[in-house]
Amino acid sequence: MAARTTREVSFFLLSYLSLCFALRAASQTVSDDDKRILLQIKREWRDQPVLASWNDTTTSSYCAWTGVGCAADGSVVNITLDGQTTPKISQPIPRSLCSLRNLTYLDLSYNNIPGSFPTSLYNCSSLRYLDLSQNRFVGVIPDDVDRLSRLLTHLDLSSNNFSGDVPPAIGRSPAIQELFLNNNLFNGSFPAEIGNLSRLRSLRLAYNPFAPNGIPPKFGNLTQLGFLWMTSANLVGQIPPWFSKLEALVQLDLSENSLTGTIPAGIWALPNLVYLYLYKNDLSGPITIDGTIGALRLEEIDVSMNQINGSIPQDFGKLQNLSVLFMYYNRLSGEIPASIGLLPSLTDLRLFNNSLTGVLPPDLGKHCRLWNIEVDDNKISGELPDGLCDGGAFTSIVVFNNNMSGKIPPSLGSCSTLNNIQVQSNRFSGEVPDGIWSAVNLTTVIMGNNAFSGGLPDKLPWNLTRLNIQNNRFSGQVPSSAGNLVVFLASNNMFSGNLTSVLTGLSRLQSLSLGGNMITGTIPSDLSVLKSLTDLNLSHNQLTGHIPVAIGSLPVLTSLDLSANELSGSIPTAMAILNLYFLNLSSNQLSGEIPAKLQSSAYEQSFLSNPSLCAANSKLNVPACRRGDSGGLSRGLRILFFVLGGLVFLMASAFSVFVYRDCKKRSNGSDPAIADFGLARMLVKPGQPDTVSVIVGSFGYMAPECGYSRRLNEKVDVYSFGVVLLELTTGRQANNEGEQCNLAEWAWKQMQEGTNLRDAVDPAIKDSPQMDDITRVFKLGLLCTESLPSRRPSMKDVLQILNQCNRPDGDDCKPCAERDVAPLLSSKTGSRRKGSPDDGDESGLACNV
Structure with missing residues (x-):
């Protein structure tokens, strides 16, 4: 009995050792084969720089070569040579690539691989993941594309130059879970057969010039679909109501198409929906929600640039995760629900270009980290909420072209994150909080067409690039320093003083408008430092003296308005070298002949009401010059x-x-x-x-x-x-x-x-x-x-x-x-008064007869 047991143990031990030797031999054979194939691939790819480590003379394992991944048995299962992390490949895919029998993962994205669809990949029978995006492939996808591996779950052909139709065969790849065909040149159709891919979780067809097409009813079968991206795919017709069945949807993006009709009420009931993008279509009608809103996971809603009417649903105030609400360029009316101001996650609210009325939600900004609000071009009244900056992230307020009134909240003056204020064309009044003029991040202030008063500091914020305060009641001196100011529009206020120290502190200006104030003195000659100035308006002030010759040294000046001042003297000939599309020097006291190059028919109205100007061109509406004229x-x-x-x-x-x-x-x-x-x-x-x-x-x-x-x-x-x-x-x-x-x-x-x-x-x-x-x-x-x-x-x-x-x-x-x-x-006597007044003495200055 003992002997029999010993023989059995010996037999099993021998069998185990034989198996180990066999497996080791097989593994050695696989290793030798895959290494040889990799070197063959390198030769066919003509020694691309990315393959420098693929070298038979190195002591390291081929599994350590750049972009190569191996299984435990040493077989190559992964090749990742994406051009984002390695030098780009610019040669076609080698046919020998599929000789790697265990290859399951191939990523050749972000390269410059040319040619048509690589049908040689049909031979990669183990392939599960294929990414050929961001290359230079052209032509059509072949009708037999379903010959790719039946195990393929991920196919990414995006960002190439494929054209024609997407073949129906694409719907005969049963394992596909992610299909990315976006950003190509497909100009035919996409097949309804995609709806047969029952395991599909992500479908991207965006940014293709497809022939006009509706959303196929078969897409309603994609019940596992979580991500649908069809932006700019030339979709027409209505959004099908069966979308309410796609309860797995997390992101629905049908933006930038020609969809019509209303938004199906069922979309607002999708329980997993987080991102909804329907902007830039022709959707109309009101937003209808059956019962209460069910899409409570919504974080971003963008239905802007449509024809949606009615009011903003009160139920939007229940979306506790909502951070982005874009409904601009529609036909919305009514008031903004006060509950919007209570949303704890809201960061960006854009409702401009509608017909909204009422006031802004008074609690806006108090319960969230709001950073942007744009409600311009509505009919909103009342004052600005005083808690906009309470969350510590507020950067931008845009409320122009409304009926708002009152003062700018003092809290905005202590808002260090603020960089953009656009409140023009309202009925705001009072002084601007001092803190705004010292906000270190402030880049844009547009306050024109209100009734603001008070003065400006002598030194404006360093980062301020655009300041528009036209048509208000600001007074005092014009600021003399603003290091990065590019546009300064302050016409029709009550500024006084002179410009002596102003222009040198605004050296980066491209546009300066100070017309319609009470500025006195002369135009400083040092305005020649404004080398970037294209527009200059100093009209309707009380400026005196000459037009400085330095104006002619402004290399890019195209618009000049000095009208309605008290300027005198001649027009500098240096101005003739300027390429002015607009010139107005009217209503001054200028004299002399207009420089010849300015006597163009383009300036017929430029010199009116200067009685002492003259010109050879009769079309300029000034007298003709006579020799010796001097104004x-x-x-x-x-x-x-x-x-x-x-x-x-x-x-x-x-x-x-x-x-x-x-x-x-x-x-x-x-x-x-x-x-x-x-x-x-x-x-x-x-x-x-x-x-x-x-x-x-x-x-x-x-x-x-x-x-x-x-x-x-x-x-x-x-x-x-x-x-x-x-x-x-x-x-x-x-x-x-x-x-x-x-x-x-x-x-x-x-x-x-x-x-x-x-x-x-x-x-x-x-x-x-x-x-x-x-x-x-x-x-x-x-x-x-x-x-x-x-x-x-x-x-x-x-x-x-x-x-x-x-x-x-x-x-x-x-x-x-x-x-x-x-x-x-000369004088003969050196004195004019010598001699008797009536004696006719010729001893004084003489004028020989």
Whole structure:
């Protein structure tokens, strides 16, 4: 008995050892075969860089090679060479790949593999997982695609360039649980046979240009389906009511199609539904819920961009997991349920572009980590809730184009996470909480078209890039610093002060609008630092001085509005290099000729109400230029020609001659006129010396002889007229109480001291292109104000000189009709007042006859 037992034990031990040796031999054979196959694959893939570790000379096991996974027996069961984690493969799939008999998992996603569908994979009989997504496959999926492994549960062909129809054979793969065909170029149809895949849990057909098609009724058989993604699949018709049977659905996405009709009430009863996306369709009607809402697991609802009407269901306030509610661009009416404000998970609420009324839920933000609310373009009234930032995550409020009123809640001023405020076009009032202007994360503030008041801080938040406060009641100084501000729109407020220190602190501006305020002073020349500026509006303020030449150095400026100010001087020729599609310089006091390159028909309305501008282009609605025009000066001279003509006529009359001792210009500096000093005396007998017993006239315009002699002639009027010419060219008053000498004495002093005439003339015209003519008129004024009457020209001579200067050729224009102007530049005696007033002494300044 003992011997028999021993023999049995020996037999079993021998059998076990034989089996172990056999298995080891078989394993060695498999190992040798799979290693050889891997090296063959490498050769067929032409030594792609990702396969550098696939090397027979290395001591490591092939199971440790990049992308290779082995079973316990050493057979290769997994190849994962996705291009996200390894260098990309750019060669077709080798036919030898399926020689790996135990291969069950193949992931070649995110590569650049070209060619048609790899039918060689039909030979991978053990394959359960196949991912060929994100490659460059083209053409159609073959009609016999069901020849792929019958064990296949996961097939991902997404993000390629497959086209044509999805073949019905795809529905004959009974084990398929996940079918991903999204993001291709399928332009035919998708088969109803997909509904035969009873084990299907996830179906993705999104983003394909399919022929218009409804959702096949067979899809109602997919009772295990948890994920359905058919965005932008050219779906038409209605959402079938049988969706209520797909109780396993977790995500339903039918967005961006042409679906019509109402949302089936059964969808709101799906017990596992978490994500519902039906946006951008043509769905209509109200949202109907049978009984109470059953989809209590809902976290995200997006039914925006449809034609849904009616009100927001009160039952939405029962969705304790709801974080996202998007219903914008619909036709919703009624009030927002107050219960929405009590939802503990709500983070993002977007209801804009509807017809909602009432007030915002007063508890909004108090019970959740709300971060965004957009309810613009509705009819909502009332105030902003004061608890929006209570959750500590609030970043954005967009409520423009409503009927809201009241003040901005002080709590928003302490909301450190806030970065976007858009409350324009409401009826808000009062001052903005100070804390908003110091919020470190604030990037956008749009508050236009309200009734806000108060001032702005001198320094705005560093991160602020867009500030629009147009059409309010803000006052005080314009902020001088905002390091990253790109758009600053503050027109139609009550800002005052000047821009001297403003522009250098806003160097990144692209658009600046300060029109319709009370800003004074000049336009700073350092605006040349605004190299990114495209739009500049400083219209309807009280700006004075010249348009700075620096405007011409703004390389990308396309829109410029400086209208309705008090700007003077000429238009800088440097502006001609700008590519302006909009220009408005109207209603100023600009003078001179418009630069030639700005005399385009595109600017026909750009220069209106500038009486002293001229142009060659008649379409610009300004006078035509005459040679020698220099803006206000030329206009003044034309009036003087008219006045002088009348004087000469009167003096030549045989019956009555008048002595006009006071020829003034109006206080605005541009419209000269004969003042009331005229007609001071009428000669009784023509040709006889005139006498006066009373001195009549304005000091500063009266000739010196009026103070010591009763024997006066027309040279008194010549003197007064000379003073007017000096006023025109210097911009100074005839008799300034703050100075020790009158204008004529001051002008002669400048000549005797050798002052540059450019420094003596009015700063408003010293840069005029007609500077030569201005100089001649100044010198003529000096001749007319000679202290000795005998050395002054006659009125006829003055008129002749001015006529010569005003002719289009103007080449013979001299300060004296037949006189050499050189003596004006030097003095024989060094003193204008030496010599007897009436002795005709020639020792003073001479104008050679």
